[in-house]
Amino acid sequence: MDSLLVANFTELSLFECGREKCQPDKRILMDxxxxxxxxxxxxxxxxxxLNAKKYFLKKGDLFxxxxxxxxxxxxxxNDPWIYVWIGFNGSxxxxxxxxxxxSIDQPIYHDSKSLELKALFNDLADKYNHSKYLTIESLSVFISILYRMLISNRKKDILLSSKETHIRMAKQFMENNFQFKIKITDIASALSLSPNYLANIFKEQLGITxxxxLTNHRMQKASQYLINSQMSVKEIASKVGYDNALHFSAEFxxxxxxxxxLYQKNNQLSEES
Known part of the structure; x- marks a missing residue:
């Protein structure tokens, strides 16, 4: 591989580039x-x-x-790859x-279904092969590649932030209304979400439904009432959204x-001692 340096830009410089159709038996141990x-x-x-981890890659993947x-x-x-490589550095x-x-722990990037980076990498290799050195035009194409990758990752961040926001709003609704007979459909409706979507993002982000x-929060509140008040179990059940004291006791x-x-008795004894 040639290693001719484009003009020495401090923020981003290119060192090498190429495109190769590999032979089926070609193995590379990179220096x-x-x-x-x-x-x-x-x-x-x-x-x-890389780093003792093996990745199986296909068209549209970047390593x-x-x-x-x-x-x-x-x-x-049985399906030897063709790839474009580029070496770069900069502040x-x-x-x-x-x-x-x-990063070294996450070295794979998956291009979008439309493979929008494919044309840019081909253009980069064409510019290099035409001139046999890395020009300012090559750098401009590579900057476009980085920009597309940054925008794609930012969209993922926005999606994740949206999920986190919905979860935070759902938690707040439950914490403000746990004493009433609310259902998951009520929570979803209050946030203009579908119950299935709400259930899916809770499971994905928190590992619970x-x-x-809601049940855990109610029991936490019930624990506080049992320790800090003289209310009966029936009164506490009503305070945390249960009409049936037996159902509440079973859930607790x-x-x-x-x-x-017994929870109330044990905690009262520990306080007295």
């Missing part, structure tokens, strides 16, 4: 480089090994090798990579592993 390397798979598939690291990669013998490189989400969160014992009466 340590002092700069970052991207490989974008245009066609075919193969295997990439990243950090500076100072060795890596191995080889094509699928903003680490910042860009952090924002994109690439909205109903489990399921979660706290002890009946409300």
């Amino acid at each position: 340590i480089k002092p700069y970052h390397i991207f490989h974008y798979v245009l066609y075919g598939s193969g295997v990439f090994i 990243y090798v950090p500076p100072g690291c060795t890596a191995q990669y080889y094509p699928d013998p 903003r490189s680490d910042d860009y990579l952090n924002r994109i989400g690439l 909205p109903k489990e969160y 014992k399921r979660i706290k592993k002890v009946s409300p009466t």
